[in-house]
Amino acid sequence: MNTGVRRCDTNNLLLNTEKTKELIVDYRKNADLHPPIHIKGTAVEHVSSFKFLGVHISEDLIWMNNCSKLVKKAHQRLFFLRTLRKNHLSSDILVNFYRCTIERILTNCITVWYGSCSALDRKALQRVMKTAQCIAGAPLPAINDIYRKTYLKRAGKVIKDPSHPAHGLFTLLPSGRRYRSLRTKTTRYQNSFPTAVRLLNSAS
Structure with missing residues (x-):
């Protein structure tokens, strides 16, 4: 029994296996086979996409759907x-x-x-x-302007919150005016979090 199940049992919470889904994001060319997850003997259904908090997430992280x-x-x-x-x-x-x-x-x-x-x-x-x-x-x-404004607002909150897990990723250059750009190897990563750094630098 995994930690999550034990924690639920301790706090008198019931895990609904029918509503629990497994979604695997793995971009390796030779990806290992992932054994099914079981909750108290019941296998969790593996899905290729899942709706979470109104967002449809797919296993390839393509947002067309x-x-x-x-x-x-x-x-x-x-x-x-x-x-x-x-x-x-x-x-x-x-x-x-x-x-x-x-x-x-x-x-x-x-x-x-x-x-x-x-x-x-x-x-x-x-x-x-x-x-x-x-x-x-x-x-x-425009939708792009809303995205830019929202991203800058979120990034500002992260910078002001030292307890945030991503706070340490925003580091100023010696000039103290611009933030250090993050090195990326894939376009997918470049279009995610590093976008916040580029937007902050362009707004400064």
């Missing part, structure tokens, strides 16, 4: 935005509706996936925003 789900859900909300316009509501109200409903869908956990999603997926997200902009009759922030 996640973006398509967000775009589809956002398109459904555009119907209500059009209905509000047909009832002659002001642009301010339409913009507020977009920001509170549609934009929140398009930018859900955006710092996790947007940096690594494809240009095609980014265009699909942006098209939803442009459609909403035409309906509302007022300018709306």
Whole structure:
């Protein structure tokens, strides 16, 4: 019995094996076979993708499925935005509706996936925003600008919090003005956390 199961038993918590899934991310060419995980004799189902806190995570960390789900859900909300316009509501109200409903869908956990999603997926997200902009009759922030603003805000919180696990990754150069860039071997890694350092340096 593993530590997690023992901890749940100690705290009178029940693990639901039907809702527990196993997702393996392994990029090695000769990846080892992973034996199934068992919880009290019941094997945990292995899946290639899983929805966690509204984000569709796949084993290859390609975000096409996640973006398509967000775009589809956002398109459904555009119907209500059009209905509000047909009832002659002001642009301010339409913009507020977009920001509170549609934009929140398009930018859900955006710092996790947007940096690594494809240009095609980014265009699909942006098209939803442009459609909403035409309906509302007022300018709306671009998805890329929201991503940049959110990333900088998150990075700032990490820098100010010495207890954060990633705090030590932000180190200033001797000039004290720019942060030291992180060396990366893969584009996937370069588009994830090191993006925060590049954005901070470009904003300085």
